[in-house]
Amino acid sequence: MNLKDLAASLGLSQTTVSRALNGYPEVSEATRKRVSAAALAHGYRPDSRARSLATGKAMAVGLVLPMTAKQEIVNPVFADFVAGAAETLAMRGYDIVLSLASEEEQTNVYRSMLSKGRVDGMIMQAPLTGDPRIALLKDLGMPFVVHGRVSDHDDEYCWMDMDNRHAFHEATDHLLDLGHVRVALLNGIEAMDFAHRRRDGFLDALSERGLNADPEIMASSTMTEQYGYNETMRMLALPEPPSAILTSSLLVAMGAHRAIEARGLRMGLDVSVVTHDDGLSYLPNGTEDAPIFTATQSPVRSHGNICAEMLLKRIDQDKTPPIQTKLKASLVVGPSSGPAPTL
Amino acid sequence: MNLKDLAASLGLSQTTVSRALNGYPEVSEATRKRVSAAALAHGYRPDSRARSLATGKAMAVGLVLPMTAKQEIVNPVFADFVAGAAETLAMRGYDIVLSLASEEEQTNVYRSMLSKGRVDGMIMQAPLTGDPRIALLKDLGMPFVVHGRVSDHDDEYCWMDMDNRHAFHEATDHLLDLGHVRVALLNGIEAMDFAHRRRDGFLDALSERGLNADPEIMASSTMTEQYGYNETMRMLALPEPPSAILTSSLLVAMGAHRAIEARGLRMGLDVSVVTHDDGLSYLPNGTEDAPIFTATQSPVRSHGNICAEMLLKRIDQDKTPPIQTKLKASLVVGPSSGPAPTL
DNA sequence: ACGATTGTCCAAAGCGCTTTGGCAGTGATT
DNA sequence: AATCACTGCCAAAGCGCTTTGGACAATCGT
Structure with missing residues (x-):
């Protein structure tokens, strides 16, 4: 009919x-x-196609999930992010068109995504430092919002980001305040812009106290539980093991926790752990009242909400100057961090 | 142009x-x-819309992510499933149109999804026992594939499922073979069809050995780490604690592990743990050679591949009788399960 | 009483593509 | 020389919707 x-x-x-x-x-x-x-x-x-053809609006936004090329790993934060975005978009009647792309394919996917008319705008995820996709998207001339940002040219496009630098600065300060002097960093892949910023925040905090970073206790990899475990095991076996570990995700922290116990040590007493927590719905950090890990928190689901909101605004009025949103993570102290043990 | x-x-x-x-x-x-x-x-x-309008093909399939209404939890397996589906679909030039819906909204979302022409078919996730969506989808008369299935009328629609019943039967047998007689079950939400089947497999295995199930050591909830921890803590404090625990996901197993250690016990010696493992990319169960948990494995990403494949076949030729695929999980033994401790 | 509004409705022209049916030209077959 | 089958191209009719630019009454102001 x-x-x-x-x-x-x-x-x-x-x-x-x-x-x-x-x-x-x-x-x-x-x-x-x-x-x-x-x-x-x-x-x-x-018929939505006919309507879309007639009106010029697709009533959909595109989302490209990046895959870490080699291992084809899908970052779990995307699920929550997408959920947040979908929620906000659904309220305005927008759908999400999803594509998955390895790094090599990204360009094509972006091109074909806006293969005219499929979507009215795009959300881009997980930018790398100096990511070329930004230029591409600008070139394609369609509204877009970046979740995260690329180090340079911050003001020339829309982005929404948590203040990663500040969060890790604060987390490091927290540990330093507790008297730790050997703090390890278990970071994500530092080609990712957010991981890069986190590292900067960490290093800044150290140098502000006149401490030197030791490459031996700094690692960078895909943020799995196994990675947290392996690196922590390795570091605890060093002649001068760290007394505190800063990790980039709850899963990594869980791996660190496992390693600490495997070594017969106690988290929060012998070794402190502070992590960033994306607030994933299925992986709560203890309960709200009683967190397990001291963590800088910033629920990624709300990031999805905000990005979607921004994109919709952008679709409504394309000509206004780009907007940016910076969120502050909040440090919540739990039992996983405590005073540095006296030797 | x-x-x-x-x-x-x-x-x-x-x-x-x-x-x-x-x-x-x-x-x-x-x-x-x-x-x-x-x-x-x-x-x-x-212009994809114009082309779609002219050809009648949308070159896209719909995917509705269910949200557990109250807590708005997004199951982490979806990320990997979607990745698998997207991968297969992309090879044929199909996009994914995503919607997120709470239980109440499901009907509307499905209706509006196929609001004619948006998609050529649908993949439905996480069916509940006796799920009404099946009837709805049949009614709408568009090709669809269900990931999982509903207990009755198995042959009247397309589904792809892991043999949950068999997997949990096998896992339980493994524990019983090791001499355990008090085996706990930490299941998912049993309104979900897969969880229901798992429970059946578990109960069958017990009764085949003449054992009675004890409701005291059976739980059912959203599969979080916290849930695994809490329930294991509770059960280990019982007058007759279980000597083995069967869990429904790796996260729950990790929670159980944490609880076991918190009680000062050793996993694999004092308390055995066997889990189902969805093979999530970012949450590997140890390494391939050296798993941490004994587990029934079935990578959900490949489920995505298969579902997409089936749906495409279905879209190509709608009139053939519905097809079904049943996968067997494989039991991989790791150090988390061992002989029942002698009292 | 008249033209000017206003309230309801319609025919037809797009939107950008695919596809049907046809039309010239070429060379091979009767 | 007439027929046939191709080859290579085109005009035009859709696909199902929105939207422009009227049309036709009924109502209004003066």
Whole structure:
């Protein structure tokens, strides 16, 4: 059942039926009611492609999930991020068109995504330092928002980011305040811009206290539990093991925890752990009142909400200058961090 | 730059240009080359909506992510599943249209999803026992594949499922073979069909050995680490604590592990743990050679691949009888399970 | 009483693509 | 020389919707 049939069955023109259904004023209340009733009765649903073709709006936004090329790992934070974005978008009637792309394919995927008309805008995830996709997206001339940002040219595009530098600075300060002098960093892949910033925050905090960073107790990799375990095991076996560990995700912290116990040590007493926590819904850091890990928190789901919000604003009015949002993570202290042990 | 302009700039008709680009034979090689070159030079990309409208194919499939209504939890397995599906679909040029819906909204979302033409088919996730969505999807008359299945009417629709019942039967047998007689079950939410089947497999295995299930050491909830921890703590404090625990996901097993250590016990010696492992990319169960947990394994990413494959087949030829795929999980023994301790 | 509004409705022209049906020209077959 | 089958191209009709630019009454102001 299409518009034509529906109009015919009502003895009206397509124009009138269309206007009636879309709430235009040039239709009498009586016919509007009649039309709505008929539409409902016949289960009429407008063809979104035809509508989109006619209006020029796709009512959808694109989202490209990056895959770490080699291992094809899908970062778990995407699930929550997507959930947040989808939630906000759904309220405005927008769908999400998803593509998955390895690094090499990214360019093509972006191109084909806006293969005209599929989407009205895009959300880009997990930018690398100096990511070329930004230029590409600008070039394509379609509204977009970046979750995270690229180090340079911050003001020339829309982004939403947590203040990673500040968060890790604060976390490091917390440990230094507790008297730790050998603090390890288990970071994500530092080609990722956020990981890079986190490292900077960490290093700044150290140097502000006149401490030197030791490459031996700094690692960078995909943020799995196994990685946290392996690196912690390695570091604890060093002649001068760290007394505190700063990790980039809850999973990594869990791995560190496991390693600490495997070594017969106690977390929070012998070795302190502080982590960043993306607030993933299925991986809560203890309960709200009683967290397990001291953590800088910033729920990635709300990032999804915000990005979507920004993109919608951007789609509505493209010409305004780019907007940026910076979020502060909040440090929540739990039992995993404590005073540095006296030797 | 649209087809009309491109044709005009070449001095050809739209028909010829369209055919040239789409590989139809009625075009001379010479003009085909000329057209391709011009298309590339002008950066021409056909409007997918217009094409879709003309062909009747949307070149996209819908995916509805269910949210557990209250807590709005997004199951982490979706990320990997989606990745698998996206991968397979991308190879055929299909996109994924994503919607997120709480239980109440599901019906509407499904309806509006196929709001004619948006998608050519759908993948449905996480069916509940006796899920009404199956009937709805059948009613809507569009190809669909269910990841998991609903207990009844198995043969009337397409599904892809792991043999949950068999997996948990096997896992339970493994523990019983080791001499355990008090085996706990930390299951997912049993309204979900897969969890229901797992429970059945568990109970069958017990009763086959003449053992009775004890409700005191059976739990059912959203599969978080915290849940694993809490329930294990509770059960270990019972007058007759379990000597083995069967969990429904790696995260829950990790929680159980944490609780076991918190009680001063050793996993694999004092308390055995066997889990199902969805093979999530960012949460590996140790390394391939050296798993941490004894587990029934079935990578959910490959489920995504298979579901997508099936759906594509279904879209290609709708009229054939529904197809089903049942996968067997493989039991991999690790150090987390061992002989029952002698009292 | 008249033209000027206003309220309702419609025909038809797009949106950008695919596809049907046809039309010239070429060479091979009767 | 007439027929046939190709080859290579094109005009035009959709796909199902929105939207522009009227048309036709009924109502209004003066």
